[in-house]
Amino acid sequence: MAHSGLSFESDMQELIIQDLHVSIADQEIIRGLSLSVPRGEVHAIMGPNGSGKSTLAKVLAGHPDYIVTAGSVTMDGENILELEPDERARRGLFLAFQYPSEIPGVTIANFLRAAVQSRMPEGEELEATDYYAQLYKKMDLLEMDRSFTSRSVNEGFSGGEKKRNEILQMALLEPKYAVLxxxxxxxxxxxxxxxxxxxxxxxxxxxxxxxxxxxxxxxxYIVPDRVHVMVRGRIEMSGGKDLALQLEEKGYDWVKDDIDEPTLA
Amino acid sequence: MSNPSALLEEIAETALAPGRILGGGAARNEDLPAWFREQQSAAWTEFQTLPMPALKDQAWRFSNVQALDLAPYTLPVSLSDRAERDLLERSTELSEIAGRLVFADDHFLERDVLSEKLRAAGVIFQPLERAMIEHEDLFRRHFMTQPATLGSAKFAALHQALVRSGTFLYVPRGIEVELPLETFHWLHSENVAIFPHTLLVAEEFSKVTLVEHFRSADRSRAGFSCGVNDLVVGPGAKVNYVCTQDWSDRALGIQINATTVARDASAFNLYLNLGGKFSRLESLSRLIGEGGRSDMLAVSVGDGAQEFDARTLQDHACAHTYSDLLFKNALYDRARTTFGGLIRVEPHAHFTDAYQKVRNLLLSDDAEANSMPGLEILADNVKCSHGATSGQLDEEQMFYLLARGISAAVARELLVGGFLTEVLERLPAPALIVRLEELIADKFARRSR
Structure with missing residues (x-):
């Protein structure tokens, strides 16, 4: 059930993770994970607590606390593990955080403006009216009040507001790949x-x-094209959207029991 | 010593740059009234008598007292017409003001006069040297009446001995000046010494905002500014005072403030410190009437080998008074700050609320922040808190910004700006906040060049 059939053609529009190993403080959390997400598709990763799902998200975005000990991650053929987090983001990778940081004193408007500006060629200034027109359009989509832009980033936001703010950023920055x-x-x-x-x-x-x-x-609500099950730092099972329903019914123990059998590699 | 011109010769010979300024110095204050020059003479004697600050003085602990060597500095001579024109052109910060005074090397250059309406209402906004003649009684009642108790008595004496211009602002009872008033003090000539003075008197139930800008004409020139600003806030009056200090990074600055807050009055002081090699602020808020409130705010952004030294006293001399101090420092490179602050609640000043908070953001391993907060409570039923902390940028916040494509340099600027915003936002004047943020952004831009 391991993922197979990877292709490495340079025009592949895919996010490809190959045999990824990740450690934090000498503890291996991701242990040989392989996965590929083509553009145009939605893949879900499900898994019990502690399976390494959030670590995977942070490693893809380049969080400095995690050390990649082996494996590769390519985005449209480019190795992104060598890139700084901001470079990855500008190349089109987006991470919607589970726990978005609160940043007192920095308004949403200034923060998003800096993010949009960072994607423009050097020396080119963002046109304020265009920026706000874009921003307001996306805010309407997410049913957000205009006054939102003058609040400090995530400070005092409800859980719902924080997540909406993440999706707002995704809408505005138009990534090629988004990890939610x-x-x-x-x-x-x-x-x-x-x-x-x-x-x-x-x-x-x-x-x-x-x-x-x-x-x-x-x-x-967000119906995936593929569902992957992650247990103890590895994808142990993949399937169509029905796999999620099976999991819901049988629980993660079903997968765990399954992988305890040595025949499943 | 009773002969003022002998005084000035003596100054010329002993205090500032021996021999170099005899002509300019001797002529310096001949036009000022005799009573004023006599006070100057007495102040000069005091200056000579008092010892120079030393590191062992508690009030100068952690300070770089070597920076106080006055030998290089000279008294100003007159400016060329061209220099004056240039500086006048550069003397614009706020777009909407009620009036403006511009000084360069202690010369009064120009003023944008007050509206007919404000003048008719009795508002006075004029250079010191005119106010001491035209409004002698009023001026003398308030001029240099607060002793400098936070370490710089010697420099307060030097200031009084050599002051020759500055701002006198008087707002009569019940008058509200809606737009801010603005002043500029320029350090122009290399190694010049200036003595900017500001005396603000707000009578009962009046309201006024004064914004002062301290600037160097040339960022590569050294100079010395030894200033005093005294704010007298009458019963029920409301005063906002903002000082933006952006001297050249070779300048030495000492600023001595005393704010007196009467019953039900409110004083907002904000100091933005961006320039100077060594700059020291001594700020005293004295709450003398019930219901009085003083907000003492400061923002400093230091880099290179800049040093900011702040000494404060929140002096509660009366019951039911409130003071709140918030100082924030962002320090790059080898920049260092010292904060020494005391909340003193005098006997009988019951039901005082007094707060003091200092936050340092250290942006380099070599940056240094020294904090000495203090409390002295001699009354009952008092709510006081004080605290000073130092920290680095939050790594998770940093990662969050990076993950949006924002470069590390811009992300740091955003976070530092956000850190400082808490102070600026306390100021009850939104248009001013925007301008202060721009000045901070200018400093960031200078850094990145």
Whole structure:
């Protein structure tokens, strides 16, 4: 059931993770993970707590605390492990954080402006009216009030507001690949619907999505093309969207029991 | 010593740059009233009597007292017409003001006069040398009446001995000046010494905002500014005072402030410190009437080998008074700060609320922050807190910004700006906040060049 059939043609529009090993403080958390997400598809990673899902998200984005000891990650053929986090983001990788940082004193407007400006050629200045027109359009999509832009980034935000803010950034920055880390956690049903609607509206042939979640619930709203099950730092099972339902029914122990059998490699 | 011109010769010979300034110095204050020159003479004697600060003085602990060598500095001579024109052109910060005074090397250059309405209401906004003649009683009642108790008595004496211009602002009872008033003090000539003075008197139930800008004409020139600003806030009055200090990084600056807050009055002081090699602020808020409130704010951004030294006293002399101090320092490179602050609640000043908070953001391993907060409580039913902390940029915040494509340099700027914003936002004047943020952004831009 391991992922196979990877291709390395240079024009591949895919995010490809190959035999990734990651440690933090000498403890191996990701242990030979392979996965590929083509643009245009939504892949869900499900797994129990402690399986390394969030570590995977942070490693892809380049968090300095984690050490990649082996393996590769390529985005449209380019090795991104050698790139700084900001370079990865400018190349088109986006991480929606499970716990977005609160940044007192920095307004949403200034923060997003800096993010958009960072994608422009050197010496070119962002046109303020265009920027706000774009921003307001995306905010309307996510049913966000205009006054939102003058608040400090995530400071005093409710769980729902934080997640909406993540999707707003995704909408504005138009990534090629988005990793959504537990975007459903901390959301009530209304917020979940708004956030899902936002993500669904961004789906399309130019975007690959890696959806990390603990619960099947989110996948009722954002229906994935593929579902992968991650246990103890590895993808142990992959399938179509029905796999999520099976998991919901049988629980993660079903997968764990399964992989305890030595025949499954 | 009673002969002022002998005084000035003596100054010329002994204090500042021996022999170099005889002509300019001797002529310096002949036009000022005799009573004023007599005070100057007495102050000069005091200056000579008092010892130079030493590291062992508690009030100068952690300070770089070597920076106080006054030998290189000379008294100003007159400016060329061209220099004056140039500086006048550069003397614009705020777009909407009620009036402006511009000084360069202690010469009064120009003023944008007050509106007819404000003048008719009795508002006075004029250079010191005119105010001491035209409004002698008023001026003498308030001029240099607060002793400098935070370490710089010697420099306060030097200031009084050599001051020759500055700002006198008087707002009569019940008058509200809506737009801010603005002043500029320029250090122009190499190694010049200036003595900017500001005396603000706000009578009962009046309201006014004064913004002062300290600038160097040339960022590569050294100079010395020894200033005093006294704010007298009458009952129920509301005063906002902002000082933006952006001297050249070779300048030495000493600023001595005393703010007196009467019953139900409110004083907001904000010092933005960006320039100077060594700059020291001594700030005293004295709360003398019930219901009085003083907010003492400062933002410093230091880099290179800059040093900012702040000594404060929140002096609660009356019951039911409130003071709140918030100083934030962002320090790059080898920059260092010292903060020594005391909250003193005098006997009978019951039901005082007094807060003091200092936050240092260390952006390099070599940056240094020294904090000495203190409390002295001699009354009951008092709410006081004080604390000083130092920290680095938060790595998770940094990663969050990087993960959005923002470069490390820009991310740091955003975070430092955000750190400082908490102070600026306390100022009840949104247009001013924007300008202060721009000045900070200019400093960041200078750094990145």
């Amino acid at each position: 880390d537990e975007t459903d956690s901390g959301l009530d049903i209304d917020a979940l619907k708004v956030v899902s609607k936002g993500v669904n509206s961004l789906r399309g042939p130019d975007l690959g999505v890696l959806l990390i979640t603990h619960y099947q619930r989110l996948l009722n």
